[in-house]
Amino acid sequence: MASLTVRQLDEKIKKQLRLRAARNGRSVEDEVRTILRGAASEGNTFDSLPPTEERRSLDSAREAATRRILLIIGGGIAAYKSLDLIRRLKERGAGVRCILTKAAEEFVTPLSAGAITGERVFTDLFDPQSEFDVGHIRLARECDLVVVAPATADLMAKMSGGHANDLATAVLLATDKKILLAPAMNPRMWGNAATRRNVAQLAADGAVLVGPNEGEMAERGEQGVGRMAEPLEIVAAIEGLLARPAAGRPLAGKRVIVTSGPTHEPIDPVRYIANRSSGKQGHAIAAAAAAAGADVTLVSGPVALPDPSGVAVVKVETAQEMLKAVEAALPADAAVFAAAVADWRVGEPKAQKIKKGGKTPPLTLTENPDILATIAGRKTKRPKLVVGFAAETERVIENARDKLRGKGCDWIVANDVSPSTGILGGDRNTVHLVSASGVDSWPPQSKDQVAKTLVARIAAALGQAR
Numbered sequence: 001m002a003s004l005t006v007r008q009l010d011e012k013i014k015k016q017l018r019l020r021a022a023r024n025g026r027s028v029e030d031e032v033r034t035i036l037r038g039a040a041s042e043g044n045t046f047d048s049l050p051p052t053e054e055r056r057s058l059d060s061a062r063e064a065a066t067r068r069i070l071l072i073i074g075g076g077i078a079a080y081k082s083l084d085l086i087r088r089l090k091e092r093g094a095g096v097r098c099i100l101t102k103a104a105e106e107f108v109t110p111l112s113a114g115a116i117t118g119e120r121v122f123t124d125l126f127d128p129q130s131e132f133d134v135g136h137i138r139l140a141r142e143c144d145l146v147v148v149a150p151a152t153a154d155l156m157a158k159m160s161g162g163h164a165n166d167l168a169t170a171v172l173l174a175t176d177k178k179i180l181l182a183p184a185m186n187p188r189m190w191g192n193a194a195t196r197r198n199v200a201q202l203a204a205d206g207a208v209l210v211g212p213n214e215g216e217m218a219e220r221g222e223q224g225v226g227r228m229a230e231p232l233e234i235v236a237a238i239e240g241l242l243a244r245p246a247a248g249r250p251l252a253g254k255r256v257i258v259t260s261g262p263t264h265e266p267i268d269p270v271r272y273i274a275n276r277s278s279g280k281q282g283h284a285i286a287a288a289a290a291a292a293g294a295d296v297t298l299v300s301g302p303v304a305l306p307d308p309s310g311v312a313v314v315k316v317e318t319a320q321e322m323l324k325a326v327e328a329a330l331p332a333d334a335a336v337f338a339a340a341v342a343d344w345r346v347g348e349p350k351a352q353k354i355k356k357g358g359k360t361p362p363l364t365l366t367e368n369p370d371i372l373a374t375i376a377g378r379k380t381k382r383p384k385l386v387v388g389f390a391a392e393t394e395r396v397i398e399n400a401r402d403k404l405r406g407k408g409c410d411w412i413v414a415n416d417v418s419p420s421t422g423i424l425g426g427d428r429n430t431v432h433l434v435s436a437s438g439v440d441s442w443p444p445q446s447k448d449q450v451a452k453t454l455v456a457r458i459a460a461a462l463g464q465a466r
């Protein structure tokens with residue numbers, strides 16, 4: 001094959017290349033590779049993929065095609081699946097550079113990873129040759145995404161503590177790119193309080209997780225949550241993270257209704273029954289849906305929050321008003337009921353302020369309409385996807401399952417709102433997505449991140465329902 005160096009190109013092209021490389025934060029050599037890879041993949045179609053491969057999204061495959069992934073393989077039995085992951089990424093035209101931890105070398109060799117990536121594999125922080133050639137800082141920066149698969153308990157513990165005593169951890173600490181973690185470990189290690197803390201910290205630091213899944217472990221007789229996500233699931237997560245802004249509006253053309261905040265149920269003109277909901281989660285969902293391109297109507301009870309930008313906000317006080325406003329906003333593709341609707345209202349609120357001094361007034365309560373159940377049960381104009389929340393203080397999953405069935409919705413986002421969690425009014429949330437197909441527990445994260453993840457799930461579900 002003929003060889004060509006950048007030096008042989010004419011000055012004008014070199015200048016354009018330098019500018020382009022600087023804009024994209026790559027070296028000139030990498031920019032050339034990216035351009036060539038892009039050109040070579042122009043003729044790529046899914047016909048060249050295995051026939052069993054789902055023909056999911058040509059666009060997202062093209063997105064990944066010009067991107068560079070830095071794959072850090074940790075030391076776990078799932079490391080063998082990472083070789084398949086490399087192959088899947090290469091099929092899609094992505095460039096893959098690989099770092100193996102010392103422990104990973106017990107499971108896969110630099111030779112096998114190098115043969116599949118077609119590139120040199122990096123293993124040692126103190127190897128003078130690789131420091132001279134590339135250096136750990138360039139490794140950390142010359143990529144579009146860092147993927148850690150398998151992300152072992154030990155590697156995640158080091159990451160959450162900011163360690164940098166080997167090449168993998170030094171690169172993870174030095175990178176300015178998004179990090180995707182595909183955890184894999186024994187279920188007891190995954191459930192251990194130390195791992196829970198580390199995962200929560202990493203999610204708070206902005207890392208994104210894919211998996212782990214539930215199933216059988218490599219160790220005989222072990223079963224539970226801890227299996228690394230399958231390579232194609234990791235590829236899907238990578239494609240999602242690499243989607244460029246145009247493709248990052250997966251809800252364009254969709255209508256979404258969100259309810260948020262508490263309701264106030266009047267006792268008299270100055271008093272009311274309320275609850276502690278701040279509306280932060282519902283408002284964050286409305287904002288995330290709008291950012292994803294949806295046409296959003298937010299029906300909000302009284303909150304002390306600014307209106308999210310790009311969202312039509314309908315302000316209401318009571319549950320009855322909220323139901324009316326939601327019905328008026330139909331039809332919609334998806335509806336998310338995040339409001340903490342008062343279950344009861346005062347049967348006959350007084351027209352004048354109740355004065356003390358006389359008999360203590362009895363409060364007769366009447367049950368409010370269940371907005372979620374009403375909309376989920378509609379024969380006409382039922383949104384394709386109806387999502388409820390379940391704020392619980394005990395038996396979180398069981399209660400959520402009951403609500404899923406009882407209210408006829410498609411998903412329940414369940415959370416523990418016991419006072420000790422600080423979720424009500426706080427900025428963070430720990431949720432479980434409960435649907436007919438199972439329970440997906442997300443690590444503790446900011447309410448904004450919960451909103452983004454939920455919106456991505458909604459977009460995926462609506463995309464499949466198309």
Ligand code: CTP
Pocket residue numbers: 259319337338339340341342343368369370371372373387388389390391392403
């Ligand atoms: N919900 C609703 N209308 C109501 C009550 C609740 O739309 N009148 C919705 C909430 O927005 C949420 C879901 O139903 O999406 C569950 O709300 P939650 O308060 O957790 O449950 P409740 O049905 O009120 O039951 P309980 O208070 O007994 O747990």
